[in-house]
Amino acid sequence: MLNKIIKISFSVVGGITGFTLTNTILSLSNAQTGLMIQITMIILSAIFCGVLFYLAGDKTIELVTAVFDKTEKIVQNLSLYELAISSIGSIVGLIIANLIVIPIKNIAIIGLPLALFANVFFACIFFSIGLVVGKRNDSIIDSSKFAKNTAGSFSGKKLLDTCTIIDGRILDIVRTGCIDGNLIVPDFVLEELRLIADSSDSLKRAKGKRGLDILNILQKEFADIVSVKEFEGIEGNQVDDKLLKAAKKINSTVITIDMNLNKVASVHGVKVLNINDLSNAVKPVALPGDEMKIQVVKDGKEPGQGLGYLEDGTMIVVENGKNYIGQSISVTVTSHLQTSAGRMIFAKPN
Known part of the structure; x- marks a missing residue:
């Protein structure tokens, strides 16, 4: 009509x-x-x-x-x-x-x-x-703000990658209010989520639907800071390539849990916030000499080693702990190893 x-x-x-x-x-x-x-x-x-x-x-x-x-x-x-x-x-x-x-x-x-x-x-x-x-002026303003921020500050625009949305911890992090600025979901990331949700593989399909649910909750609870943005002229065979190009284009931080993407972003000079790093940073610190009680559940890679886990999933490598498999024992921390992939504590039986 x-x-x-x-x-x-x-x-x-x-x-x-x-x-x-x-x-x-x-x-x-x-x-x-x-x-x-x-x-x-x-x-x-x-x-x-x-x-x-x-x-x-x-x-x-x-x-x-x-x-x-x-x-x-x-x-x-x-x-x-x-x-x-x-x-x-x-x-x-x-x-x-x-x-x-x-x-x-x-x-x-x-x-x-x-x-x-x-x-x-x-x-x-x-x-x-x-x-x-x-x-141009907006980029200059963003750059000047970025220059004033400390190393631990993540204000400004942030791009979310697919695995971060599926992981879901970003929702709890945003709820705490410790991340400010705008959270942007590129259109190609949303498309990848949709393809995963439509996958014939039941496991992938469940992950994709979880990611879409997390994104939906983010948009409902934080509509003023969470948005889907269409990026034109961004070319690349992989979503990660497009993500890094988009981040450089709008001078933003990439939020991810992907270690490989983290390393590639560092090479390209793109600032990254790895949620695994953030998660590890807030875990209780185990210092050499600290005592704790754990259950040795299996043997380690090296001869005589035993493995146990803390409640937060941190692996404990117990020297000469193989003989204690299935038992709860008291151990003393000797050292610890911290990486983006997680944290590992080395200890010996008391």
Whole structure:
């Protein structure tokens, strides 16, 4: 119904355009033709232009819809600062355009179309200029903020990778309020989650659905800081490659639990927050000489070793502990090893 109304409106505009154009041409040409012939020409021109505009209505509606959709996506991906600078650019462009068209807007027939074209052209050009300036200044502002932050601060934009969302601990971390700034889920990460959720493998499918559920909860509870962002022009065969390129493009931190991605990001100069590192950092510290009670559950890789675990999953390697398998014993910590993959404590029986 709406499309039909728009096409009829186009037809009316076309008829008026045909009428005005033909009438103006006849008036300027001083053609020695009869009144009936002039009226017939004007009516035929109005009908022809009306039909032409009506037929062009479909394509025009499609074009306008596509332009609005594209504009909406662009605006959604802009920060408030970028949008403000771009809007100022458009206003400046319109002012310049109207100053330029003052001498030509009164020219018959072509004056109004030229004025309209100049306004649209200069508004678009200066909007683009404002967008470029806004993005550049926004990056400078982000960089200056980043430079002021300490090594342990993670304010600003942060990109979430697929495994982090599936892992789910990011939800609890955000709830604590210890991470500020915006959490961004790139469109290609969301697509990978969807593909995993649609997998024929039941285990993968369960992980994918869990990830989508976690993301849904994040968006509901933290709608002001969690968003899905479409990245255009980001090329790469792997999602991790695209993620690093996107992080460099918007000068953001990547949140992950993937050790390999962590290492590659360091090579590319991308700042990373590894949730495993964060998890290990808040675990109780076991210092040499501390005593604890554990149950030795199996033998270790080296001869005579026994293995036990703390409640948080930390592995305890007990020297000469093989003989105590199945028993709860008191041990003394001799040393510990800390990595992003986890923590390992070495001890000996008391």
